[in-house]
Amino acid sequence: MSDLHPDTRAVHVPQPPLNGSVPIATPIYQTSGFAFEDPAVFADGMSRPDGAFVYGRLSNPTVRALEDAVAGLEGGVAAVAAGSGMGAINCVLFGLLSPGDHLIAQKPLYGGTATVIADLARRFGIAVSYVPEDDPAAVRDAVRPETRLLYLETIANPMTQVADLPGMCAAAREAGLISVVDNTFASPVLCRPLEHGADVVVHSVTKYLSGHSDVLGGIAVFADEALHRKVWSFSTELGATLDPFAAWLTVRGMQTLPLRMARHCENTRVLATRLAEHPAVEAVHWPGLPGHPSHQLAVKLLPGFGAVFSFDLTGGRAAGERFMSSVRLALLAPSLGGVETLILHPATTSHRSQTPGELAASGIGEGTVRVAVGIEHAEDLWSDFTQALDR
Ligand SMILES: *Cc1c(COP(=O)(O)O)cnc(C)c1O
Numbered sequence: 001m002s003d004l005h006p007d008t009r010a011v012h013v014p015q016p017p018l019n020g021s022v023p024i025a026t027p028i029y030q031t032s033g034f035a036f037e038d039p040a041v042f043a044d045g046m047s048r049p050d051g052a053f054v055y056g057r058l059s060n061p062t063v064r065a066l067e068d069a070v071a072g073l074e075g076g077v078a079a080v081a082a083g084s085g086m087g088a089i090n091c092v093l094f095g096l097l098s099p100g101d102h103l104i105a106q107k108p109l110y111g112g113t114a115t116v117i118a119d120l121a122r123r124f125g126i127a128v129s130y131v132p133e134d135d136p137a138a139v140r141d142a143v144r145p146e147t148r149l150l151y152l153e154t155i156a157n158p159m160t161q162v163a164d165l166p167g168m169c170a171a172a173r174e175a176g177l178i179s180v181v182d183n184t185f186a187s188p189v190l191c192r193p194l195e196h197g198a199d200v201v202v203h204s205v206t207k208y209l210s211g212h213s214d215v216l217g218g219i220a221v222f223a224d225e226a227l228h229r230k231v232w233s234f235s236t237e238l239g240a241t242l243d244p245f246a247a248w249l250t251v252r253g254m255q256t257l258p259l260r261m262a263r264h265c266e267n268t269r270v271l272a273t274r275l276a277e278h279p280a281v282e283a284v285h286w287p288g289l290p291g292h293p294s295h296q297l298a299v300k301l302l303p304g305f306g307a308v309f310s311f312d313l314t315g316g317r318a319a320g321e322r323f324m325s326s327v328r329l330a331l332l333a334p335s336l337g338g339v340e341t342l343i344l345h346p347a348t349t350s351h352r353s354q355t356p357g358e359l360a361a362s363g364i365g366e367g368t369v370r371v372a373v374g375i376e377h378a379e380d381l382w383s384d385f386t387q388a389l390d391r
Contacts, residue, residue: 026065028248032056049232062244073188076221078228080235085204086112087240088218095234099125104142105151106133133163136171143175150177155185158310158370159285159363162294169197189261190302194223207337211253215246263375264307270378272309280389282312310370317366326388336372
């Protein structure tokens with residue numbers, strides 16, 4: 001290098017050899033591409049998901065660390081990360097479906113997913129039938145010769161219905177369908193859908209996996225290599241790639257996922273059981289409570305009942321709005337899965353595009369408040385909720 005001009009030396013930064021050292025923490029490979037000594041290795045890397053790292057839209061070592069970590073937690077063979085949960089969901093749906101196909105989806109569905117599926121039907125000629133999340137017979141009835149895929153969510157938003165994963169995935173398997181499960185609300189700590197017969201698991205890693213409200217990301221995990229390869233290939237076309245820094249933050253956050261989930265669930269148990277006894281509260285929707293329609297299923301399927309719940313205030317919309325503006329510790333915000341407790345009013349925010357009829361059908365009232373419980377001390381949260389309810 002010493003015979004080169006400073007202009008050239010400034011450009012070609014030497015890379016220190018690691019000489020056998022292995023970093024304890026995952027390094028951030030903040031590079032858009034990789035250089036090669038062997039042109040054949042370069043060419044091979046372009047053509048498959050597990051070849052050499054070539055270009056960031058195809059793969060990156062920090063992103064791969066995340067993909068391997070989540071695939072390991074979910075019990076899958078490989079994963080494809082994306083720039084958001086919706087990016088991962090779109091990679092899977094557009095990667096696996098073609099015009100003329102038919103898809104069966106559960107209702108209720110996460111809002112963004114519901115919109116994409118409606119668009120598939122309206123703009124891309126992919127028909128859809130909706131079934132309840134716990135009715136395998138309805139799946140069998142809905143199957144047509146051109147049906148390809150069943151789409152489920154482990155725990156739904158905001159009324160927290162739990163899907164009958166073993167029953168629904170078995171019905172899909174009998175009919176030769178691919179089952180896709182959005183496991184965002186449960187995380188692999190509470191549920192591993194591949195163990196219940198699913199073929200693909202998707203996550204918004206924005207939520208519990210990263211866990212600190214500082215990342216937007218998504219991931220799809222696959223039970224078999226062929227599906228992984230197909231979706232990976234489409235993901236390189238779509239380009240909804242995850243950034244290495246977001247992958248790094250997520251890998252870092254995931255090291256405490258089991259600890260966080262335990263506290264999230266325990267705090268939720270405290271709040272949900274106490275709110276159920278409170279005179280200002282008409283109903284609490286959380287699968288850990290014996291009165292919830294999914295309680296029996298949740299007891300069978302989940303070692304914990306999740307950390308999102310909703311409740312209806314006896315005073316309706318006015319009471320809901322007063323509660324929202326009276327909390328001091330809980331933040332009024334969208335999203336969930338971070339260490340902070342967040343609350344929102346579905347009727348005016350996450351579910352604002354639903355008609356009053358649709359809202360009523362999903363059980364969401366004017367006074368329904370959704371809570372995404374954080375990992376603060378439970379008594380501080382309870383004090384905040386009671387002072388807000390007292391007003
Ligand atoms: C947030 C969320 C998504 C979408 O994820 P983004 O990271 O916001 O794109 C999908 N499914 C569920 C269940 C979610 O909570």
